[in-house]
Each structure stands twice: as C-alpha cells, then as structure tokens.
Amino acid sequence: MQRFTGKTVLVTGGNSGIGLAAAKAYADEGARVVITGRDTASLAQAQAELGPAAVALRNDAASLPAARTLADELATRGIDLDAVFINAGAAKFAPFAEVDETLWDANFDVNVKGAYFQLQALLPRLNDGAAIVINGSINAHIGMPGSSVYAASKAALISLAKTLSAELLPRGIRVNVVSPGPISTPLYSKLGMDAATLEATAAQIQAQVPLGRFGSPEELASTVLHLSARESAFIVGSEIIVDGGMSQL
Template structure:
C-alpha cells in the first residue's frame, strides 16, 4: 500500500518508541516524513531509517517558542503538511503526597501546552484534507494510582480533539485521538524506577490486561495511519482506545 505517496507527514517525538515506529510506517507507505525530538543522536539515527528526503529537527515539545520556530522552519522550506501525529510527551508518576509544582508544570507544558500551540502555529501549513492525530492514553480513563498529573494532562489532550475538530473542520482538517494502553516502548525505562520496581510494576500492569500482554508500537502505528489516511474520512473528533481490553474491566 502507498496511501501517503506524495504526502508530507510530521511526527513529533519521532526519534523513538511509538513515534519512530509510526514515522517508519508512514515512510514505508510513500510519505515524506519530518520528525522532531530533543536528542540529536537519536534524531540522526531515526532520520537514517526514513528515506533520503526525511527531515529531523531538534525541538522541545513543551516550548511555545520552539513550536513557533518549527512552523517557521517548515514554512521557510515551503513544506505543507498532510498529516500531523502529536506524539511527543512525558510520563512522570508519583503519589499525590510527593507531587511538586515542577512535575505538574513539566507534564502540562509538554503534554498539553506545547501540543496546543504547535497545532496553532502549524495550522497555516495544513493542506486541505489534512489529518491530526493526538496521542492520548487510557490513564485518562482508568484512575491508576500515582498517575494523577499524567492522566489529567492526557484527559486535557483528548478533550482538545473535540474542540479543535470543530474549529479546524472548516479548513478541511480532521482531529482524532489514539489512546494506547501499556505498550512495550523505552518510556517505561524513563519513569525513574529501579529495575526490580520496574519489573514488578510491569507484571502488575500485565495482569490487568485481558489479552495478557503489552501492546506493540506497530499496533499503535497502524491505527494512527488509518486515522491519518482518507479511508477514515468520516471519523472526526473521536478517540480510539488501543489497550487489549484493559479499560473495559
């Protein structure tokens, strides 16, 4: 399939995990892919897997100035976007008693404020019929202990899909959300947990998934590409949960 032949796609946080897998899936179907991330080395490595015309741009997903600069860089190269996957985000878990303002601010800046203003600054660059997919989370729905700030940030992002859809539809731009459950990605190694605690946490989470396993980045990417393509043209302001049945218990 070449659903994205001749199209340009931007994936934020496209240098690892779900973002990189999704960027590679877009490239495999003919898209010119632009990825962002904060780490220069992983950006360069990711770009090498995406084709000769791929772009990798260092960008801080939580910064309004960086959002504006990204739009400026793309506009200066006369790049128009057919799809945008807002994937960059952070997950910091802590019990209520341990949460400090810095954790709140960092989480909401990266997961909500940055994406909002990135979409705002990129709006003039969207082609007619473009699609935006936001990466949410089932944590917005299941009330997992120690996830209050992260869950609240993802709930805000999911809500944005409905209001942004209403505002952007006159421009021919659809907005939807994928909300993954537990997925095997490097993000679990960034939670600040020691190896034993991380292993115990993973086992405890796995026991709550009816399918009995974590999801894979490829499974998330497949749904993102569906929502970004014209075949989903009647899906607007919708959240698709991809969690192996975890949130249905």
C-alpha cells in the same frame, strides 16, 4: 498499500518508540516524513532508518518559542503538511500527596501547552483536508493511582480533539486521538525506577491486560495511520483506545 504517496507528514517525538514506529509506517506507505525530537543522536539514527527523504529537526516540545521555530523552519523549506501526529509527551508519576508544581509543569508543559501551541503554530502549514492525530492515554479513563497529573493532561488532549475539530472542520481538517494502553517503548525505562521495581511494575500492568501482553509500537502505529488516511474521513473528534482490553473489561 500506499495510502500516503505524495503526502507529507509530521511526527513529533518521532525519534523513538511509538513516534518512530509511526514515522516508519508512514514512510513505508509513500509519505515524506518530518520527525522532531530533543536528542540529537537518536534523531540522526532515526533519520538514517527512515531514509534520505526524511527530515529530522531538533525541537523541544515543551517550548513555545520552539513551536514557532518549527513552523518557521517548515515554511523556509517549503513544507506543507497533510498529516500531523502529536506524539511527543512526558510521563511523570507521583502519589497525590507528593505532587508538586515541578511535576505538574513537567507533564502539562509538554502534553497540553506544548501540543496546543504547536498545532496553533502549524495552522498555516496544514493543507486543507489534513488530519491531526493526538497521542492520548488510557490513563485518562482508568484512575490509576499515582497518575493524577499525567492522566489529567491526557484527558485535556482528548477534550482538545473535540473542540479543535469543531473549529477546523471548515477547512476539512480532522482531529482525533489514539489512546494507548501498555506499549513496549523506552518510556517505561524513563520512569525513574530501579530495574527490579520496573520489572515488578511491568508484570503488574501486564496482568491487568486481558490479552496478557504489552502492545507493540507498530500495532499502535497502524491505528495512527488509519486515523490519518482517507478511509477514516467520517471519524472526527473521536478517540480510539488501543490497550488489549485493559480499560474495557
């Protein structure tokens, strides 16, 4: 299937995990892929995996000037977009009593402010009829202890998809959310836990998934592509949860 032949897509945070899986899936279906990320080495590796047609740009998803710089760089290269996957995100957790402004900003600067103003900066680069997919989280729904700030930031994104859809539909631009449950990505290794605690936490999470396992980045990527493709043209301002039943049962 080549649903994206002749299309150009942008994946923020496309240098690892879910973002890289989505970028590969787009490329496999014929898309020209642009990826962003902060780490130069992983960006270079991802670009090599995606092939010579891919474009890799270093970008800080929390920075408003960087959001404008990315849009300007695309304009300079003559790149207009048919799909955008806003995937770059931060996940910082702490019990409510221990949350401080630094942790709040670490989540909201990337997940909400960065995403919002990146999309705003990209508006002139979006073709009419483009699709935007935002990476949410089931944490916006399940009330997991220690996730209050992260969950609130993802809930804001889910709301954002509805309001932006209402504003952008005159151009035929759809905005939807894919909300993953536990997915096997490098994110879990970045939570600041020692190996034993990380293993115990992963086992505890897995026990709550009816399917009995973590999902794969490729499984989530398939939903991202579905929401980006013409086949989902009647899905607007919606959220698809991909969590092995964790939030449903």
